[in-house]
Amino acid sequence: MDVIALRKRSGTITGEVRVNGFPQDRTSFRRCSGYVEQFSVQSPELTVRETVLFSARLRLDRNVIESNEKVLAFADQVIESVELTELAGSLVGSDEGVGLSFEQKKRLSIAVELAASPSIVFLDEPTSGLDARSALLVVRLLRKISNEGRTVTATIHQPSSTIFGMFDDLLLLKRGGEVVYHGELGENCQSLVNYFESKGAPEIALGDNPANWMLRVITSESMGDLSQAYKESTQYTKLKQELEEAKASPSEELKIEFDSEFAASKSTRGLLIAQRLRTIYWRSPAYNLSRVMLSLMMAIILGSVFVIQYGKDVFTEVEIRARFSVVFLAFIIIGIMSMFSVLPVMTKIRDMYYRHSDSGMYDSRSIGIALVLAEKWFIVGSSMLFCVVFLAIADLGGSFQQLFWFWGFFALNSALYSYFGQLFVACVEPARTAIILCSVYIGLNNFFAGLIVRPQEMNTGFFMLPYSITPGRYVYEGMITSIFSNDDRLVEVVEGDLFYDFLVDNGYCQASSVGCEGTVSNYVEYFFGGEYQRDNILRNAIILGGILVLARILLWAALKYIRFSN
Structure with missing residues (x-):
């Protein structure tokens, strides 16, 4: 995910990334995407509103937001969407002193990225370090963002069944970075379960967490090479065909371009x-x-x-x-x-x-x-x-x-x-x-x-x-x-x-x-x-x-x- 989001700065990167069929352009992609780090740190001396407003003023397109009043209104709207309105005037604070809780800071980090009005939001382990209740609040917020028409892409490890079921699609990797599943989860994760059961996986027990079950499946030696099995599957063939079609004849209307590197002068x-x-x-x-x-x-x-x-x-x-x-x-x-x-x-x-x-x-x-x-x-x-x-x-x-x-x-x-x-x-x-x-x-x-x-x-x-x-x-x-x-x-x-x-x-x-x-x-x-x-x-x-x-x-x-x- 870090490679796709242009955050990776070490190691060797091969292959290519395309956006709507066109080669990824660093400048335009940064303008239309947001990235929430696992342990994102905001300035403790600023208030919640000041933090979100700073991001909005620097990242919103000048041609879209015409006046300062509209920027203020938009920032307050974003703060409301992450349910931080009551804390808008509060200082972020540090981990050692008085300030927002860890879960509230997580929502603030999401708000900072939403202030850019991105088309896609990347999140690095958004539930990491949170208790079950806080994790559920954050993922419900992500579900809400997705329902508003934005693409949400997140890395997540061993989620609860409730949290896991809120996602639409899954890219599952085994050790070594090889793909073993890429597709829809389905209602109650039934598409995922059906796929692995068709490859010889034992039936999932009633009440078992599909996330835990799939991890046991892909680490089981009896399952063989699941990455090769995926490459031979109809899901892989269909996905590859869709990608080739998008790459061969991309629509110019979908090409993302901006006149300048930065939104603000x-x-x-x-x-x-x-x-x-x-x-x-x-x-x-x-x-x-x-x-x-x-x-x-x-x-x-x-x-x-x-x-x-x-x-x-x-x-x-x-x-x-x-x-x-x-x-x-x-x-x-x-x-x-x-x-x-x-x-x-x-x-x-x-x-x-x-x-x-x-x-x-x-x-x-x-x-x-x-x-x-x-x-x-x-x-x-x-x-x-x-x-x-x-x-x-x-x-x-x-x-x-x-x-x-x-x-x-x-x-x-x-x-x-x-x-x-x-x-x-x-x-x-x-x-x-x-x-x-x-x-x-x-x-x-x-x-x-x-x-x-x-x-x-x-x-x-x-x-x-x-x-x-x-x-x-x-x-x-x-x-x-x-x-x-x-x-x-x-x-x-x-x-x-x-x-x-x-x-x-x-x-x-x-x-x-x-x-x-x-x-x-x-x-x-x-x-x-x-x-x-x-x-x-x-x-x-x-x-x-x-x-x-x-x-x-x-x-x-x-x-x-x-x-x-x-």
């Missing part, structure tokens, strides 16, 4: 996915509220290091280096928090994207843009909160321009950590592997930012390449130069130390002068070997912007070409 897809992600983010306090609160807490902790020096105009070298170190810790710690907090969220989004793209709802380009739109406001807000509190407490304030550039580089850094975290999740399946890649990225930023090893020691030789391509180098330089390069506050100079020699060598004071003084901006030039310049701020911002764009392009490619689902 590019702009609509991008807008709807962005709205969906924003809603999910807003209803995920464990992710975003914790991110904001941790940013505020770290701003207070790091800023309070310099509370006793507030308003000071003359510093020692140790005090200035401490400021450099705290700025370094700020962008590293918040970056790490941003990266690791996004991993579980992106894993859910990635897996949901796989299901939605298989259904023809949207592509990797749409989800890539939506992720940027949904994430940016939280990055901007949390980074602004951190910078305002941190700079105020640490007494690192200056002009508006200085504060703007400091915040800009800090926000770019948070975005980089988040976006590379998303990229790593899209590139590798195991969470531990993504964590390893994150650790490598963090390590490179730590080492090559310019504090642990100074830039003047990395501008030649082996370190030159990694130093040039590491984002942390440009972030740290931008943050340091934005607030310290024009700082005229004084730094105490001790005659004979390296800073004193630097001031003398560069003409900032005379060797014989008494009370030689240096400024904070002089110390920046000395400490970073003249490599960190305020004139580089715009260049650094452009480079970081380019790296951000590269990260999004790589994410698009990873989502498009790398898949981890079967």
Whole structure:
């Protein structure tokens, strides 16, 4: 069934699939079919109505549904058909918390596919994991869908006699995938029973479940090769003749064609996915509220290091280096928090994207843009909160321009950590592997930012390449130069130390002068070997912007070409 439904991505597939006599076209078939997974997972942060409405808006033909009111009415109609109207405003919820029951989620998954108004619905073991009552409710729903004129195809294992009798036709396979029966079940499964009894099967006992009886029959060694017997049967001959006739002269009126790959336009897809992600983010306090609160807490902790020096105009070298170190810790710690907090969220989004793209709802380009739109406001807000509190407490304030550039580089850094975290999740399946890649990225930023090893020691030789391509180098330089390069506050100079020699060598004071003084901006030039310049701020911002764009392009490619689902 997975092969027919275009869900199979592993193994070797041979033969051909035809729809109404024509070769199956991937684009058109996705538009006219639905597929309910065995353990389909919906976003727990959305309501039942929001979940169904999202599917309807992306999958219904634009020429059929003309207005938003009609889409809303259709979605409510679908919800009513699966008997979830009373729960339409309820959150789906997770398996661990409050939300829909397993059976209700099963019906919701069916509703999500019905929202596309498909001609055929595939279901992978729709009764799996359900008790007898819930299984009966689900199969009655499938019977109702079939009576409305849709084709329902389901895989099912050892159903009860009541459930088994609700189906019209059966394709029965024995071990090895060979067909032993394909045809109508008949009333009370009499056609199936008559067929196997005609092949020598023992009579079915009164009250016996036909599903259990047929399994005993096809696994009995005394029955011989039932697959060969089927190929020699009149049922097989008749079916093959019908297929050959349909293949030889298919009616053009039955050919399924669509003008575009997706039902919704590019702009609509991008807008709807962005709205969906924003809603999910807003209803995920464990992710975003914790991110904001941790940013505020770290701003207070790091800023309070310099509370006793507030308003000071003359510093020692140790005090200035401490400021450099705290700025370094700020962008590293918040970056790490941003990266690791996004991993579980992106894993859910990635897996949901796989299901939605298989259904023809949207592509990797749409989800890539939506992720940027949904994430940016939280990055901007949390980074602004951190910078305002941190700079105020640490007494690192200056002009508006200085504060703007400091915040800009800090926000770019948070975005980089988040976006590379998303990229790593899209590139590798195991969470531990993504964590390893994150650790490598963090390590490179730590080492090559310019504090642990100074830039003047990395501008030649082996370190030159990694130093040039590491984002942390440009972030740290931008943050340091934005607030310290024009700082005229004084730094105490001790005659004979390296800073004193630097001031003398560069003409900032005379060797014989008494009370030689240096400024904070002089110390920046000395400490970073003249490599960190305020004139580089715009260049650094452009480079970081380019790296951000590269990260999004790589994410698009990873989502498009790398898949981890079967």
